[in-house]
Amino acid sequence: MKRLVAAAALFCAFSGVLHAATLDDVKARGMLNCGVNPGLQGFAAKTEEGQWAGFDVDFCKAVAAAALGDPSKVEFVPVNAQERFEKLNSGAIDLLARNTTWTMERETKLPLRFVGVSYHDGQGFIVKKLLGVTSALNLSGAAICFLSGTTTQANVEDFFREKEMTFTPVMFDRLDDLVKAFDESKCDTYTADLSQLYAIRLRLANPDDSLVLSDVISKEPLGPMVRQGDEQWFNIVRWTLFALVNAEELEVTAAGADELKAKSKKPPVRRLLGAEGTFGADMGLDPEWALRAVKATGNYAEIFNRNLGAETPLAIERGINGLWNAGGLLYAPPVR
Incomplete structure (x- = not known):
């Protein structure tokens, strides 16, 4: 009952x-x-x-x-x-x-x-031009900034595992903190949807010093x-x-x-x-x-x-x- x-x-x-x-x-x-x-x-x-x-x-x-x-x-x-x-x-x-x-x-x-x-959309990477990186395939061993609560890290793990590459995750809960860390070169790259990367680039102290790589590693509807x-x-x-x-x-x-x-x-x-x-x-x-x-x-x-x-x-x-x-x-x- x-x-x-x-x-x-x-x-x-x-x-x-x-x-x-x-x-x-x-x-x-x-x-x-x-x-x-x-x-x-x-x-x-x-x-x-x-x-x-x-x-x-x-x-x-x-x-x-x-x-x-x-x-x-x-x-x-x-x-x-x-x-x-x-x-x-x-x-x-x-x-x-x-x-x-x-x-x-x-x-x-x-x-x-x-x-x-x-x-x-699709997930990509933004890097400082001084690194001389032209492709995501050049990022093995990189320190990568991630925003918590997103699918970006899982996508990177899939991509890097398939390519037999390694990386070090640097996690942030707030986007402002992440942008500041990337701007201060505390990580080598930030990965997110390409649309977000275009917007984030404009928030950097010197936007022209960074570029969004052409690589797209996932589909993001x-x-x-x-x-x-x-x-x-x-x-x-x-x-x-x-x-x-x-x-x-x-x-x-x-x-x-x-x-x-x-x-x-x-x-x-x-x-x-x-x-x-x-x-x-x-x-x-x-x-x-x-x-x-x-x-x-x-x-x-x-x-x-x-x-x-x-x-x-x-x-x-x-x-x-x-x-x-x-x-x-x-x-x-x-x-x-």
Whole structure:
């Protein structure tokens, strides 16, 4: 009997998780709590005016526009690599939009789900030019800086073991401490996602004295995360991401979205912008959810170019983050 009661209690607890209504909580609060990097230029960092800006910041705004009708209704919660999953699981944040790699273990061991890939990345190395290193294959015996709570050390261990190379790990809990250590040559190299290395390089005392090696030792599909068990919220966040990608493919921009909704005769555009279909209602939103998201931040290309592209200090090329029909990997299911 006790076993049946315990099993029933477990089922009820699990069922409660399954039917958790994050959208209701967000609406009642009037604010989306979005977990972001404490400070990574181009992705999430405060400007000199104290405003949050970046690629991930814009995604949070797009979700707030879709779900709440207002992109300003976001509380940005800085979370480090060690605490990010606990913050999401505990409900302290509704959405994690912080450069996080989608892996099997993270999705099967943790009660969390990735909604998709927002940025295709790969792990690399940054070194001081004075070392004369031109390839990761020259790093055997190096002291390598790592940030705790990431997958970077495991990737290096795999790469170095395969190449029969050795290294000495130098661990840090805070990115600021790590950057300072690398700047002071207390380690020979720092390894992270290439997008992060481009941003970190700009924080060094003399950025031109360091270079990011061309070697890529892993694939790092970065994407937003939500809690498992709430399919409605999962769909809202996932399809906001897809809407931004589809908007680029359909040439829907922030400035032109309203006019296209009123005048476009293209069925995919009309469905995306709410002129046809019940796609918003199917998620508990109104028909203009995607229209608001695009107007708030622009389509994927506008977000990328504004925060990471050629006209920014990072000057990152679209590359594999280009659309599938332009030689990249970016692909979103259609709204239909």
